[in-house]
Amino acid sequence: MIIPVRRFAATCALSALGVALAACGAPGTPQAARPGQPASASAAPSRPPTLAPGPAGLTPVFTNGPRTPDKTVALTFDADMTADEGPRAADGEHFDNPRLIATLRAFKVPATVFMTGRWADEYPEEAKDIGQDPLFEIANHSYSHYAFTDNCYGLPTVPEDRMRADVEQAYTAFKKAGVRNAMPYFRFPGGCYDQKALRTLSSVGVTAVQWDVVSGDAFATDADAVARQVLQGVKPGSVVVMHCTRSAAPTTEEALRTIVPELRKQGYRFxxxxxxxxxxxxxDH
Incomplete structure (x- = not known):
């Protein structure tokens, strides 16, 4: 999900919708099934938590956690690679970022990686390595990294009748790479979604995950500016969107070296x- 800072304002209205729908995950409501599982299996304690469906059964949208005194924050990293970018990778462009993953491990920072299936196809050993590390969890960022709405930052668009298949194809790519426990969470490419997309994906059993803090790391050249933007935006329960792609977000790893110690100094737990x-x-749990 590559979004330049100057374009992020366009997603604010969508985030507002996400906040409203996230409220539907109230205590006592049934959880959605994990992809590939029957609805009755979702109550099992071993299943990852998901939000209950939204109004009219729409895919629920999560933007941030509760603003409680428990100062938690989730760093999320989009491992982007669009379906048609294979030739660029063949020419030497790096869509991975092993150094960033190594830094998270060195700092012992748990994180969620929203991975495209195309990225897993290109870097299967790295996908498997991340997926087998209990410090991390892998979630779905589509297979193609094509948009699920029109007019989404110039991305090609997934036809409505291919949306579900695109999400399921990503899970298939993860399994092929050796990732056995991909999470039932989905991040829309570009962060762009509408009622049609939420309705179309309702049968997949995922919770859509947005964010409330944009790092501004996409195409950034100033790591200090990225760190400042994150530190100024984080609140208890925040979800920070960053990237795990060297070519499109070259300063992210450096910014982490400021962000992590400072947030811990402020009492945050990752x-x-x-x-x-x-x-x-x-x-209440």
Whole structure:
């Protein structure tokens, strides 16, 4: 999900919709099924937490966790690669960022990686390595990284009758790479969605995950500016969107070296998205 800072304002209205729908995950409501599982299996304690469907059964949207005194924050990283970018990778462009993953490990920071299926196809060993590390969780960012709405930052558009297949194809790519426990969370490419997309994906059993803090790391050249933007935006329960692609977000790893120690100094605890969703769905637990 590559969004330059100057364009992020266009997604604010969408985030507002996400906040409204996220409220539907109230205590006592049934959880949606994990992709590939029957609805009755979702109540099992071993299943990752998800939000209940929104109005009229729409895919629920999660933007941030509760604003409680427990100062938690989830760092999320989009591992982007669009379906038609294979020739660029063949010419030497790097859509991965092993150094960033190594830094998260060195700092012992849990994180959620929203991965495209095309990225997993290109970097299967890295996908498997991330997926097998309990410090991380892998979630779905579509297979193609094509948009699920029109007019989404110039991305090609997935036809409505291909939306579900695109999400499921990503899960298939993860399994092929050796990722066995991909999470039932989905991030729309570009962060762009509408009622049609939410309705179309309702049968997949995913919770759509947005964010409330944009890092501004996409195409950024100033790591200090990225760090400042994150530190100024984080609140308890925040979801920060960053990127795990060297070519499109070259300063992210450097920015982390400022962000992580400073947030810990402020009393924040880093968590995966699954923990925030679990707290939002069951705030009394």
């Amino acid at each position: 968590v995966k998205v699954s923990e925030l969703i679990g707290t939002a769905a069951h705030p």
